[in-house]
Structures are given as C-alpha cells and as structure tokens.
Amino acid sequence: MRARLRRLARALLFPETVKYRLLRLLTAVLVLGAVGSTALLVSYDKVHRVPAELQARSVPAVQDAVAFRTALLAADEQAHQSYVNGLMDTVGPGERYRQQSGAADQALSRLSDRQIEGDDGRRVVEVLNVLHKAYQDAVYEAAYYRGAENRPMREQKLREAEVVLGRDLTGIVPRLTELQRDQLASIEDETDVSAAEKAGWIAAESALLLLALVLVLAWRVLWRSCGRLFSGWLAVALVLVGVLGAVPLAATYDTQEKLDAVHTALVRVDRTEEQNRIDDGAATVRDTIASTSAAARALPWVAAGCGVAVVCAAGGLLWRLYDDYGRD
Amino acid sequence: MIRMSRLRRVLAAAAAGAVLAGCVGGQPPVDETADRPVTVLGPWTGTQEDTFEELLAGEGFDYVYQGTAAQREVLLSQVLAGTPPDIVIMPNTGELAEYAAEGLLEPLDGRGLYEPDQYDAPWTPRATGESGEHVYWVPVRAALKSIVWYRAANGRPEFVGAREWCMGMGDDGAAGWPGSDWIEDLVLQTAGARTYARWARGELEWTAEPLVRAWTAWGELMKSDGTGPARWALLNDYRGAAGEEGLLFGGRVETEERCVAEHQGSFARDLYGEAAGRADYAPSTAYLPGATVPRGREVSGDFAALFDDRAKAREVFRFLASRDGQRVWAASSESPVYSANSARGMPRPEDAVTQRIVRDLEDTALPRCLDASDVMPPAVRDAFYNAALQYLAADGLDPLPWLRSIQKVQEFEKRRPWMTGICG
Incomplete structure (x- = not known):
C-alpha cells in the first residue's frame, strides 16, 4: 500500500516523460549555473582584488616603514660620525644628518597617513612620532652644547638620543620592528588563501562540474529520446563550462603565486638595510603586482562567459521543449 | 473565491515582508560613541x-x-x-x-x-x-620616595661616597628627573614640609635660601670626588642598561665600579628584575647632606x-x-x-x-x-629637570645661575594653574 502510494506520488510529482525530464534538467542547469557563476565570480574577484589593495595601501606602508628605519639609522650614523670626528662644534650633526632626518620625517608622516594596522597601528605610529621628535631634540641639543666646558651635557644628550632610538621595548627601533612584523603578518593574511576563499572555489568548481554533467545528461536525453545527435547550444555551453572551470582557476593560481612572491619580496625588503636590495625588492614587488593586472581585468569576460554558458544551456533545452512540446 | 483567498495570502505575505524589511532597515543606528x-x-x-x-x-x-x-x-x-x-x-x-x-x-x-x-x-x-x-x-x-635602595646581602651602608651612588639622569624625553628627586628630598628633609609645599605651589622663589642650600648640597655630594660621579649620572639611564637588572644590580655604563646605593622610589624594584628580592631600603635622611631627622616622606x-x-x-x-x-x-x-x-x-x-x-x-x-616637580606646571618642571642636568654637568658649585633661570620661568607661569593640598 505504502509502496503504491509512493509510486503514485512520484508519478504525479516526477513524471517520467521526456518533457518532464527535460524540464528537470533545465531547472538543474539554471540552479547550478546561478550557483557556479556567483561562486566563481566572487572567488575570482576576491583574489584579483588583492594586488590593487596591496599596491594602494599595504606595500607603501611597508616601504614607508623601511624608509623611516633606513633614514633614521643613517641619520644617527651621521650624527655619531660628526661627534667622533670632532665636527659637531662646527657643523652640528652635519648636513647629511639633516637630510636623512628630513627623509625620516617624511617617511614617518606618510606612514601615519596610510599605516595598515588600524587603531593599534595608529597608536604605535603616534608614539614613534613623539619618540622621533625626542630623538631629534636630543641630537640638536647635543649640537647646541659647544666647547669643552659643555662636553658633559653634549654627551648626556647624545646618550639620551641613543637610548630613545634603541632601548629594548621602549625605543624607536624596537617599536618599529614590532610594527613591521605586524605589517608583514597582515600582508600574509591578505595574500594567503583563506578557508572561505577555498570553500568558494570548491563550490564554484563543483557547481560547474555538476553543470557539465547535467549538460551531458541532457544531451543523452535529446539523443536517445528525441533522436537528435547534435545540439549546437549545448555544445557551446559545454565548452564554455569547461573553459570557465579551468581558465579562471589557472589564472587565480598564477595570481596567488605572484601574491606569495610579493610577500616574500616584502619580507626581504623589510629585513635588509642595503639600499640596493631595497630598490631591487621594491622593483620586484612593483613588477609582480603589475603582472597580475591582465587577470584582474578579465573579470567582466569571466562574467560574460558565465552568462553565455547559462543562456546557451538553458536556451538549448528551452528551444527543444518549445519545438517539440510547446505546441501541444 | 479561491483566487481571492490566494491573492489575500500573497498580499499578506508581501505586507509581512515589507514590515520585516522595515523593522530591519529601521533599526536604530549603532551608537559608536557608546560602543567604541x-x-x-x-x-x-x-x-x-x-x-x-x-x-x-x-x-x-x-x-x-x-x-x-x-x-x-x-x-x-x-x-x-x-x-x-x-x-x-x-x-x-x-x-x-x-x-x-x-x-x-x-x-x-x-x-x-x-x-x-x-x-x-x-x-x-x-x-x-x-x-x-x-x-x-x-x-x-x-x-614611596625619600628612600635609598641597597643590596640586602651587603647590609645597610653606613655612608655612601659620591662614586658609590647609582644614579642615572636619562629617560625617554624627560631626562633629569632623578636629579630633581634628589633636590626635592633634600628640600623636604632639610627645610620641612611647609617650605616644601610652598615651593611646590610656586609661592617660594627658586633663589630662596632653602633651595640654594639643597642644590649646593647635592652639587657638593656629586662633585666631591672628581668629575666621575656626575659624568656617570649624566651618561646613565635611570633604568640602567637595557636587559640588565637596574643600576644597583646591573652596573653602570662608563665605569667598571659597582655602585652600592640608589636614591630612587619604591618602583625601583621593578627595574631590578630577577634581583628585586635582593634589594632592601632605608629612609634617605641618613644619606642626605645636611639632613638630621626625617621631616617628611615624598x-x-x-x-x-x-x-x-x-x-x-x-x-x-x-x-x-x-x-x-x-x-x-x-x-x-x-x-x-x-x-x-x-x-x-x-x-x-x-x-x-x-x-x-x-x-x-x-x-x-x-x-x-607629593613629588614637587610632578605638581608644578610643565614649563617649570621641564626647566627644573634641565637645570638639574646642566648643574650636574657644570664644574662649579654655585647653583644660582640655573635657579634664576627657573625663577624666570616660574614668574612667567604665575598665571597658570598651581595646585593645592600637596602635603598632608
């Protein structure tokens, strides 16, 4: 009795006629097409948006921090040289000190504008600003105390500058090191593939695979039940689904590799004090990010491909339904 | 009839949807002032x-x-x-x-x-x-200030010579305050709390006799044994070298000599790190030149x-x-x-x-x-810190040139707010 009822319900709800099988396949095409396209476009966009964001904020922030450190240490070295060579009475901390110190000011000011660590970063940069000012004051005061009778005060001020610059935990350099470490950790998070992104890609690829399967099934139905061996619509749709399943994924893989390369280059830039290496690293970062732009620009084409694939698949089936059964 | 009923249901559902959307959209905005x-x-x-x-x-x-x-x-x-x-x-x-x-x-x-x-x-x-x-x-x-720290294992020192004082004037952007602490304690222990409070409130001139006496006493102490002690004080940070156990246990830069006592507040134990348990303290009066009995606690x-x-x-x-x-x-x-x-x-x-x-x-x-320099207007306080450094760096013992400079700043700052209730 129960089996009979089940059969009756199935016959009513899922009639095994060709028309209804085609209608069910059409529904599957529409649903999988929508899910696959959305997941694909969102996932593709998410990865390809990162290079532009890196270029706009994160990379300059890291480079500004590196520039600040380099200029600051160079300025300190110049002030030290001026003192040990007995030039401080004549030229103060020296012209090169002023130049490097000015560069450090500029870098810190830019870093304040575009640091990437949110409120925490803002607070660190604020303290760096204050300490940098204290450091500069101490160096200029050291230069102000001239002559042998003022030597103790000069030495006191230079020692004060040294402590403000480098003391563990509280000095400029340790705080900057911590900020740079946090910056790189942020960039690593930004460039890494997150679990959500992986899930998005799995959803997109699974939906496209199922869509291809549905299209093959639809083709089989048309062939076996309607005697039509070839459907141009379905063939185009099937090829497009294959291309959409493979090309954006390959492009994303490539972009991801480049993002990893950017991160590695930034780590290298962050850990060196040699200007040549900093320049090389910056060039690598710039070129690598630039090389991802073609893939980022391809998003509208991917969207168009998704649209065409779904339209062809659904159109092919609708055409057959209308042609064979629509006039009933 | 059936159609009407369906239509009603659709309308009701649409209305419910609209109300729900209105409720969600009409939520009061998050009060960021209260929320941050x-x-x-x-x-x-x-x-x-x-x-x-x-x-x-x-x-x-x-x-x-x-x-x-x-x-x-x-x-x-x-x-x-x-x-x-x-x-x-x-x-x-x-x-x-x-x-x-x-x-x-x-x-x-x-x-x-x-x-x-x-x-x-x-x-x-x-x-x-x-x-x-x-x-x-x-x-x-x-x-607690007005105290002197020493290594407990060595016992309480009877006398601390100029070369034996652990002293560092350096700090991040506020160098000189450890010197001001010395002078404040000297004023408190030699002139008493009333004079100290008047001074901290800006009612006593910096060139007044109790202040000149305190500065000179500090200068005599620090400059009594060559230029070494003053120079070490100028070149050291009050926290000692980074990663060391403060000045008392970690030693000083610019000298191999170990110091034996440090005039510092109760927070000094935080600077001693692992050695904190090996430090003991005594009231500072016995070590301050010119002080005989304790007359207050800073x-x-x-x-x-x-x-x-x-x-x-x-x-x-x-x-x-x-x-x-x-x-x-x-x-x-x-x-x-x-x-x-x-x-x-x-x-x-x-x-x-x-x-x-x-x-x-x-x-x-x-x-x-309360610490006098802490309650003074910032301009006077900074002049005080700076004068302490410069006086320490100078050869002579006469503090008047520096005290006159601070007095000028104090007169200028008279219109600024000064505090009351400093001693109690």
Missing part, C-alpha cells in the same frame, strides 16, 4: 603593561591600552587632534592641571567615581577648572583622570579607583603594586620589604608630600 572601546593612555610598558591589561581584560572591560613613557607628548597630540583618550594615567598632575583649567577633564568629586574616604591627603590634591576647584584625578598606583603616584564622561569610561575609572580594583591589581601583579587607597590589600610578593613600603605609605606620623 574605552581608550586608556598610561605610563606602563613591558610586564607592567601586561599586568594592567590582564587586570582590565579579567574584568571583561572593552578597552584599548596605549603605554608609553613619552605620554605627555602623545597625550598632547591626541588632545590637539580632538581624540584624547577616555582615561589618562600619568604621574605629572601639573600637566593634568592645565587640561583641567582648559575644561578638558571631568571633575570627579561627588559623582561616585571614587570613595573620598579611601583617599587621604595628599592623594587627591585639588585643581582649578572651569567650574571652580575640584578633584580631577585619583592615584591608581602609589610610590610620595608619588600614577593618577587617573577622565577626559570622556561616557558610561563605559566611567565604569573602568570607577573600577581602577575602587577598593576592589586596587586589591585585584595588587594581588594579580608579580611585582608589587602599591596603592594610595586606604582600604588596599597587600601587594604580592608579601615579603618584609613590601610590607614596610606599605606601612611607610600608610604612616601619617610624618607629613607625606
């Missing part, structure tokens, strides 16, 4: 910062703490940007008095933010703000003031100033946290030295006076 975390700017870094953050996190407060020794400048830049912290904690009440005078601080009295009975004089000095004289800050940590504190009156900030403030807050803090810190709250608990570790410090802080047999 409480910002606290304080002087502690390193392990003290960790302890403080654990204290607030343990109570479930939504907060952001920013710790720096250069907090005067950070605070000023935040105030100028229109984004001051909700709560600031700093030792320099003279600095806070200026913010109070500008109407930027919230008065605390009569608002249930602290228990006045739990804070005796001189812990809540009054300052003049836009709406008259009020209490604007409460100490959330206290320190104390200092980290004072909390309220910039923003929102409920979340008040809640954190109330906790920090409360008996429970002070007790939890004292109990949770690995290094001793001293409180000015009369209902405080015993800080950890409960060793004899800690207990003596707590007793000395409580003791009212001698007048307790």
